[in-house]
Amino acid sequence: RIAMEVTEGAVTMEVPEQSGEGIEDAVFFNTEQELNRDLTVAALRAYRDREPRAETYLDATCASGIRGVRAAADGWDATLVDRDPAAVELAETNLARNDANGDVLHDDANAVLWDPEDAYDVVDLDPFGTPAPFLDATFANARDMVCVTATDTAPLCGAHFDSGVRKYGTVPRNTEYHAEMGVRVLLSAMARSAARFDVGVTPLLTHATRHYVRTYVDLTHSASAANAAVDELGHVYHCPECLWREHESGLHAARPDVCPNCDGRNLLTAGPIWLGATHDDAFLDAVRGHLDDDMGTRERAADLLDTLGDELDRPTHYDQHKLYGRWSEPAVAMDGFLAALRDAGHAASRTHYGGTTFETDASVAEIRDVAP
Template sequence: MDVSEGAVSIEVPEASGGGEGAASGVFFNPDQELNRDITVAVLRAFGDREERAERYFDATAASGIRGVRAAAEGWDVTMADVDADAVSLARDNLDRNDLEGEVLLQDANAVLHDVDRVFDVVDVDPFGSPVPFADAAFANTRDLVCVTATDTAPLCGAHFESGVRRYSAVPRNTEDHAEMGLRVLLSTLARTAARYDVGVRPVLSHVTDHYVRTYLELDHRATDADAALDELGNVHHCPECLYREWEYGLLEGERQGCPHCGGDNVVTAGPVWLGPAHDADFVRDVREHLSEEMGRFDRARDTLETIADELHVPFHYNQHKLYKRWGESAIAMDDFLAVLRDAGHEASRTHFGGTRFKTEADVGEIREAVLAAN
């Protein structure tokens, strides 16, 4: 089956993607086209900013679509896979697009630990958790590590024990579970990088459909690793009144109950990443590097526009759930955000969903602003 994405055309197995038989043969997921479109735009924007960056490594090649698209952008591409059929297909897909690149039948960790190789950008996009590749990626990448995680149930706390084992954190399955998953992942990656005296700075992150994607710019000093660890802490959530608060530090502070409603069912998640999950200027630059031949151009443009304007608050609220809790009908989101801003609170939409918003106001202040506007 031939598939066209962006400026390239590749061959993929008929059974790839979400249909029956997808687990057999070389995997190709058409639902990840948005992910790949944004990746190409990131490579364009980052390449303009870091002109010396030229070597790109796709750690899990599969059909080779991601590496082929990077090669079409002028990157010096290396791909790896432990499946011989995948390696053969990735090579064929480079050839059919008249592109150069190296495809290795080798485990990505072994490639990354090869002292004769240096990569500027490493892309870890496995099926499931990226954790098995994280140490090697941070220990041996110069500039940018791109990470996808598709095991969202452990990340967001729906599969609690698995999340604790895999990510060395306590995830909680609250209504802002998508952002919970993102910030648990960022925490794990920051702590992994710090073991190698590497600091991470998320320049773009998004949670789309059933995966988490983040791009981490690296700084190679112990003080940078320390600064990244300073961005970790805990989020406290009251399921009764939906109050939230956060605190910095790796040690959990004692909770005596919810300070808003007095409930004693407050749950704590952590350590999670509390710092910014994106760089607004970089996100806007990436948006400008999208191009209309991309299959998910419109969705990518809208997603990046929303992310660029998101507040750097480490959780979000569901407007409809708040209004339901208050026994009232929700108003239009733009009007609702205007109410909060008129009351002196910063507020923004989020890319996590149309009824989700961020604000530095707590639930009491949100309710007070709504009552005052009625």
């Protein structure tokens, strides 16, 4: 296939032409993931400041190699893996053309990840669709940080319910905060997988952008840290009729029979999902400080980090348009809306999930009372 050149960050890569016949068989490359990759490079820098002994980076499902090559060009001792021989060849070409040091292995990611002789400080998973089949092998041996991209948003958010249950071993529910449901289902599966190996996860940075979820978790190797992560799991009860919801920590679910707000009887239970924080504010600041002018998405990435930093730490968000739709009233401008909530004594913030989404500690009835 005809190759084209793409410059991203400090590297120039050869990737397959992105349209036309045969594209399905070509080595994968998606220009839309540039934001994800720019943030990866900045997050790796921020992580190295925090954990200076971290040196080795495994791009476990590398395709063209763009992530691993960018990490290698940034000083990481990078290993790139793919089971597709065409991807391996392309990744080797790309490492060489950027004078970046690294190894490319033609292997199954799980075989590499399960090998304790080959443990890596940072492991990055970006397979097609769900990362679930790689999580146990990843947490068995990864030392410091695990980064995961999941593109199977329909199973994650409960729109493909059975698939979500199978892949993530939890109950996802399709609500109007679907991207956040996806984030919390993924983190739940990661926390439970890590706990099998007495490893605790602490989310450093997580974002749901377009059709994927991306998260970076710090690892602590102790049974007590694993217990602490499991303690962050719990359930959300949700009324699809009036959008009332409540969350409860713990692995036992005790959903009310009727919705306390509208007496509806169709309450849903989601969980166990991750109810805890999905990022660390100091880490967000550090990542922001490591964005640079080579990065094509620098401004978007900085905006995203700012929004994440302002986001209230609550497990579910509301969509103002959906609420006003329920109430058969026209929506209002977000700033005035949030100001009304705050004036009434509630905490309220925008979220990165969408332009009309917000987090608040107000109940749906309290929102209704103060909404302009």
